[in-house]
Amino acid sequence: MQLTRTLTAAFAVVALALAGCSGGGQANEAGSSQLVLGNNGDVLTWDPAEMKEGAVIHYAEAVYDPLLRKTPESKIEGNLATAYEYNADLTELTLKLRDGVTFSDGAAFDADAVKVNLEARKKGAGSASEAARAIERVEVVDKATVRLHLSEPSPGLLAALATYLGYMASPTALSSGTIASNPVGSGPYTYDSGASEKGVKYTFKARDGYWNREAFPFENVVIRPYEEFTARYNALATGQIQFMYGTPDMVPKAKTDGLTVKTVPGEWQGIILQDRAGKASAALGDVRVRQAINHALDRKAILDTHYGGFGQVSTQTFNPSSEAWVPELNARYPYDPAKARELLAAAGYGSGFKIKVSYSEGFMSPLVPIVTQYLGDVGITVEQVPVNGFANGGLETLKGQPAFMLSFSTNIPAWTDVLNKLTPTSLWNNFKYTDETVTRLLKEIPAAQGDKQAALYKELNTHLVEQAWFAPIVTQENVYLFKSDIDVTMQQAQLMPSLRFFAPAK
Incomplete structure (x- = not known):
């Protein structure tokens, strides 16, 4: 085509x-x-507990310091917390705090302020909420020391403390309820x-x-x-x-x-096929249909034309530099319209079917007709559902859609992507779908370290690609x-x- x-x-x-x-x-x-x-x-909103990951980070960073921070290579180093240390089983994280720091209202930054902030994050619904769930209790050891007691190991916790989970707001503003409108x-x-x-x-x-x-x-x-x-x-x-x-x-x-x-190297773009149980779109409940959607996309042609070659074709939703990346998986779904039609026929959709695909207007608008045409070539009729930008309620609209197209960040460590998209309570898993393999791996990965953990991440990534939870197109530059x-x-x-x-x- x-x-x-x-x-x-x-x-x-x-x-x-x-x-x-x-x-x-x-x-x-x-x-x-x-x-x-x-x-x-x-x-x-200016409330760090409600902020969603993405470009909004510049608004947040102007007024809020994080406890930790990321280097240009995404390594973690101290910031408001000058040192951090885990216990042997990774269920306690102790933070030593910087002395002499104040909030812009004159209040002192100390361990009590950290406790108030982290407890507020646990109650929120923003990007920090998933990482905050692992914090069972915040202990004030002394004015310059806090200890986070975790319900289980959390591989993405340090990265979260370097962004939304770790942004420190004035306890006075948090308790008064004014933080959303006045940072x-x-x-x-x-x-x-x-x-x-x-x-x-x-x-x-x-x-x-x-x-x-x-x-x-x-x-x-x-x-x-x-x-x-x-x-x-x-x-x-x-x-x-x-x-x-x-x-x-x-x-x-x-x-x-x-x-x-x-x-x-950064985001992946493509389709989140979030209705994997077929609740709103029965067809998506069949893995063969989801695999057919992947085979229907000519990723190389889209990369060369739409993206001008800025990126690489991808079937994966993790960062290429993360421990979850498996290069061979990018060959799993070659462009093969005949194979796509064969899979659809085997699933009982030989005559095709219709599906609603929503997208945020502006950012995805040029890519949507390209995807629509490719899917149409194998008998899948896309009903395009444009939604408002996130600033105008678009995020809420996406929650009930069987499939949607967005540009998604990829992260280091890979656990941040797990929290964003793969748990039953993830922001981008609105149908709360999981399966036995994912449930098992999400328990095993945090408890492992080093090469063993990397192998489990790769097993998870391979399973997601085989089960076609997503239909990525490229990991773009x-x-x-x-x-x-x-x-x-x-x-x-x-x-x-x-x-x-x-x-x-x-």
Whole structure:
């Protein structure tokens, strides 16, 4: 089949949009003392317990410090907690806390504050909630020491403490219930509501006396949300922002416009076939149907055209650098329409069937018709169900859909991906599906270490691919575009590089 979207057409869209763009509209705010970021979307809440993984991390990092932090290679190191140590059976984690840190409301950061925050995360429904479940009790050993008692070993706990689980908010703001609308943290900046406009821009001013000022050299940070890629690119090209998460088809134009282009292996894109028990779509309850969907996709053609070669074909949902990755699995579902039809016929769907596939408008819109055409070629009629962006309730809409398309981050350690998508309570497993093999492996993996744990991860990954829980297309290269007046250090296994990896250009 011929793909319906080409890179040339995509270039034309961007060029046409820029041709109609004058330098007017929003003022050019960028400068040596101010960093202006274009974000993928709006921030729905300032409560770390309710924040969802993704581009929202920049909003969070401006005001909240994490207990631990990730290096550019996603290794864990100390931050507000200067040291950490597990006991022998990995069921207790002791954290030694940094002295002299305060929240922006003047309250002291100490072990009591950590306890309040972690207990609040346990009650939330955001990205931190799955990792928080493993924390059975938070013990205040002394003002500078906390001990987390775990119900079972949790391989992703340290990584979680370096992001949403570990973001420290003022205990006063948490207890008053104002944290969702008014962020108060121990982070490098404070939110300037007077210089902000919801949905348009969010302004943050550097905190006096912040303990790690040299890591955050900008006096002010401004975040502007743009859910639509072309609008975001226009803002970058005209100097209204300095940085954005881009798409592969923007790269040639960006280079012509003198922008810096960097990439890092990152997200997978494709379909989550979440109705694996066939509750809303009976066909998806048959593994042969799910396998047929995988065989129907010409991943190499989609990679070369839609993604411009920025990535690799993939049947896997884990990070290529993680312990779960099995290179051979990417050959499991070669493009084979005849095989797809054979599997459908064996499952009783020789005449095809209809399925609703939902997607978040904007981000996935160009890929959806391509997938629709490939599935249509083997008799699967896709009813496209566009939903609002996450800032407008789209996440809630996806929960009842049998299948949906999104761009999903891949993480190190792999356990973070397990918590995001594979447990019965995962944010992206809304039908709460599991099976005996997955249930067993999710118990065995946390209790193992080293080579044994890696082998169990690979067994899990292989099982998921064989059972076709998902229909990935590519593990793409995340594309970042930015102005020459800033430097950005790329970060593995995180959608957006952390704020401390941004600096004025030398």
